[in-house]
Every structure is written in C-alpha cells, then in structure tokens.
Amino acid sequence: MKSGYWLFILTICLSGSGIAASFAQEYDILHPPLGTEGIYDPENPGIEYLQQPSEALSLLPSSPTGNYVDWVKAMDDSLIEPRASIYGDQIMRAISMDVIMQQTGSMPYVRFPHYDHSLILSCTNCHTAIFLPKKDANPVNMYTILKGEFCGVCHGKVSFPLTDCFRCHSSVRDKRVLDE
Numbered sequence: 001m002k003s004g005y006w007l008f009i010l011t012i013c014l015s016g017s018g019i020a021a022s023f024a025q026e027y028d029i030l031h032p033p034l035g036t037e038g039i040y041d042p043e044n045p046g047i048e049y050l051q052q053p054s055e056a057l058s059l060l061p062s063s064p065t066g067n068y069v070d071w072v073k074a075m076d077d078s079l080i081e082p083r084a085s086i087y088g089d090q091i092m093r094a095i096s097m098d099v100i101m102q103q104t105g106s107m108p109y110v111r112f113p114h115y116d117h118s119l120i121l122s123c124t125n126c127h128t129a130i131f132l133p134k135k136d137a138n139p140v141n142m143y144t145i146l147k148g149e150f151c152g153v154c155h156g157k158v159s160f161p162l163t164d165c166f167r168c169h170s171s172v173r174d175k176r177v178l179d180e
C-alpha cells in the first residue's frame with residue numbers, strides 16, 4: 001500500500017521533470033542559447049554573465065511567429081512595462097486612437113492601433129519621419145511596406161513579420177462594401 005503510494009509520487013515526479021525537460025528543449029529551439037545564434041561570441045568569457053533569452057522570454061505569452069513573444073499581450077497583462085527613458089523619469093504618452101486604413105483591395109481593412117504602439121514607442125518615432133499624422137496622407141501599400149518603408153520600417157524587422165497578414169488586416173470590411 002505504502003510502496004504503491006511512493007511509486008505514484010515517483011511517477012509524478014519523473015513525468016513532471018520529463019515535461020519540464022521537453023519545455024526547456026522547446027524554448028531552446030525558439031530562443032537559442034547565446035553564442036549559438038551567430039550574434040554573441042561563444043568564446044567570450046563574459047557570456048556566462050548574460051541572462052539566457054529562454055530564461056526571460058519563455059515566461060511571456062507566446063506568439064507563433066517572429067521572436068515567439070506576443071509583446072502586446074505581455075503589456076496588456078502587465079508582465080512588461082516599457083520605460084519612456086533610460087532612467088524611468090518620464091512617462092509614456094498613450095493614446096487610444098485606431099486608424100482604419102481602407103486601401104486594401106479585397107483584403108480586410110487594416111486597423112492601426114495607436115494605443116499598442118504608444119505604449120512601446122513615442123510619437124516622434126513615427127511622426128513625422130515615417131508617417132505624416134493625417135489619415136490617408138501617406139502612400140502606404142504592400143509594395144512600399146515590403147521595401148522597408150512605413151509599417152515595414154519595423155514590421156518584419158523588430159516587430160511581428162509581414163507574413164502575419166491578418167494581424168494587420170484585422171478589421172472586417174464595411175458591410176456596404178461586402179454587399180456590393
């Protein structure tokens with residue numbers, strides 16, 4: 001009876017550590033250890049003092065593409081709180097204004113969320129070097145984006161990739177347009 005109990009505990013522990021090991025393996029694939037990713041020098045003795053990406057990133061909500069972290073959800077869940085300045089002595093200026101961009105051919109409209117961007121960037125990151133702050137005042141289309149302009153300054157480089165079509169094209173088209 002008693003030995004059956006211990007066997008049960010042992011089984012739980014073993015399968016628990018098996019699960020933990022397979023998680024660790026999965027995160028190693030998603031967030032390769034420093035020095036194996038072709039950026040850091042594995043010979044540099046200082047490398048052991050750096051935090052491994054998987055240690056920090058595996059705690060954040062995951063996303064199927066890019067660097068496998070859903071940064072907007074991480075902010076929504078208050079898991080990260082980007083600073084407005086290095087010393088944290090300024091505040092982020094958040095605005096909740098969506099711009100619905102409608103020149104999308106047969107694709108759903110693009111909902112540009114100012115709120116999510118303004119939690120992570122300042123207005124001057126985009127206005128006016130990348131976008132004039134006026135609806136439809138910028139020649140944005142997939143060609144210019146793929147060339148690395150407008151949304152393509154960041155998306156596909158430091159923010160989620162351009163293959164995530166419906167994360168940008170997320171707004172259901174005007175019903176009148178659908179009926180036409």
Ligand code: HEC
Pocket residue numbers: 093094095099101112114117118121122123124125126127131132133134135136137138140
């Ligand atoms: C990530 C880039 C980005 C950031 C950061 C950003 N904006 Fe914008 N903003 C846009 C885009 C894209 C548009 C739409 C332009 C278009 O339709 O051609 C826009 C449009 C606007 C407009 C015009 C809206 C309209 O209906 O005509 C205003 C006003 C504006 N932004 C203010 C701000 C302010 C204030 C901030 C900072 C709190 C800010 N923006 C931060 C990208 C950004």
Ligand code: HEC
Pocket residue numbers: 100101102103104105106107110139140141142143145151152155161162163164165166167168169
């Ligand atoms: C980072 C955001 C983003 C992503 C990702 C994205 N688009 Fe777009 N797309 C836009 C914007 C912005 C426009 C221009 C809207 C406007 O000016 O009104 C646009 C326009 C378009 C248009 C209209 C014609 C053209 O060539 O501009 C099509 C079609 C289109 N996108 C298809 C796609 C497809 C297919 C994908 C995925 C492979 C995709 N888009 C991914 C933002 C995006």
Ligand code: HEC
Pocket residue numbers: 066070071072073110111112113116117120121125126130140150151152153154155158159160167168
């Ligand atoms: C200056 C850099 C920059 C520009 C320009 C930019 N974005 Fe972003 N965007 C970001 C960052 C950073 C995030 C958050 C990280 C991530 O999700 O990859 C983000 C997130 C988003 C999200 C995710 C919102 C969510 O709920 O998950 C959407 C949608 C989006 N951007 C659309 C656009 C569109 C459309 C444009 C062009 C009209 C654009 N962005 C231009 C940097 C930028």
